[in-house]
Amino acid sequence: MENWRLIDLGMAEPYVAQCFYEAVALAIDRGLSPNTIILVQPASPYVCLGYHQILEKEVDVEFCKKQGLPIIRRSQGGGTVYLNNDQVFYQVVASEDSKVIPHRVDELFEKLLQVTVYVYRKLGLEAEFKPLNDVVVNNRKISGNGAGRIGKAIILVGNIILDLDYDLMARVLKIPDEKFRDKMAKSMREWVTSLKRELGYIPSVDEIKKLLVEGYEKILGIKLIPSSPSEDELHIFENEVKPKHMSYEWLHMPELTHRELTIDRAVKIADGVKVIEVVHKAKKLIKVTAEVIGDKIFGYYDYWRLLYGS
Numbered sequence: 001m002e003n004w005r006l007i008d009l010g011m012a013e014p015y016v017a018q019c020f021y022e023a024v025a026l027a028i029d030r031g032l033s034p035n036t037i038i039l040v041q042p043a044s045p046y047v048c049l050g051y052h053q054i055l056e057k058e059v060d061v062e063f064c065k066k067q068g069l070p071i072i073r074r075s076q077g078g079g080t081v082y083l084n085n086d087q088v089f090y091q092v093v094a095s096e097d098s099k100v101i102p103h104r105v106d107e108l109f110e111k112l113l114q115v116t117v118y119v120y121r122k123l124g125l126e127a128e129f130k131p132l133n134d135v136v137v138n139n140r141k142i143s144g145n146g147a148g149r150i151g152k153a154i155i156l157v158g159n160i161i162l163d164l165d166y167d168l169m170a171r172v173l174k175i176p177d178e179k180f181r182d183k184m185a186k187s188m189r190e191w192v193t194s195l196k197r198e199l200g201y202i203p204s205v206d207e208i209k210k211l212l213v214e215g216y217e218k219i220l221g222i223k224l225i226p227s228s229p230s231e232d233e234l235h236i237f238e239n240e241v242k243p244k245h246m247s248y249e250w251l252h253m254p255e256l257t258h259r260e261l262t263i264d265r266a267v268k269i270a271d272g273v274k275v276i277e278v279v280h281k282a283k284k285l286i287k288v289t290a291e292v293i294g295d296k297i298f299g300y301y302d303y304w305r306l307l308y309g310s
Contacts, residue, residue: 029151076146
């Protein structure tokens with residue numbers, strides 16, 4: 001049985017909540033830290049941008065500034081999300097030498113998300129793992145997850161969703177018009193859910209953390225030992241990780257703006273579900289806003305602006 005470290009950061013400021021696990025990953029890669037699971041909640045709201053996304057294309061930057069919402073680009077892919085203390089984050093950081101961690105990303109998600117399923121089922125919900133990286137209840141996404149590597153460190157991060165503010169989730173995103181925003185918020189309500197929505201109440205965070213610990217120990221076959229961040233990790237975070245994430249170059253990534261985009265706007269709602277907008281300019285301008293599920297289009301709305309008369 002492997003002994004792993006458990007770090008409970010409690011409520012932490014956004015950069016710690018979102019990025020501290022990278023300091024742990026760097027420390028593990030350098031042989032300074034053991035395999036670790038971090039539990040944390042953001043102490044205040046922020047907007048999290050996917051690694052490959054163009055900031056000005058995805059986020060309503062002016063709205064976020066007015067609301068005092070930090071924008072943080074993560075090191076993993078995926079879409080833009082609004083995050084606050086209505087999520088409990090779990091962050092698994094382990095050496096590639098661990099015997100309990102798969103190296104293939106599909107197997108990593110399948111094994112570790114059994115823990116997320118375990119927590120929701122213990123709370124009374126019929127949760128299921130949905131490949132590649134979702135956990136669903138009644139076919140609605142109830143956990144967002146991502147994975148990556150830093151050197152020899154394998155990373156999986158995700159959340160237990162306590163509650164959701166669908167309107168604010170849609171509001172922080174850059175959208176072509178209010179019709180698109182309304183469609184997006186409606187799609188979020190249809191495809192993403194929370195403990196409060198499913199149970200009618202929010203269980204205590206202490207209970208959720210206890211179940212996460214139980215799940216990791218049972219499913220991974222490890223022993224979790226409560227601990228605190230090391231001096232090495234704190235130094236790496238303050239001098240390497242946080243300065244990188246706060247830099248203009250990391251947040252804006254100017255090189256991404258040179259990409260050629262064929263779809264004017266696409267927002268991932270859940271695995272296999274997107275709301276997209278496509279504009280085709282011919283004699284008339286044709287704009288289509290659609291919900292795409294797999295390779296099928298559902299409930300689409302289109303309208304035409306006449307450029308050369310009716």
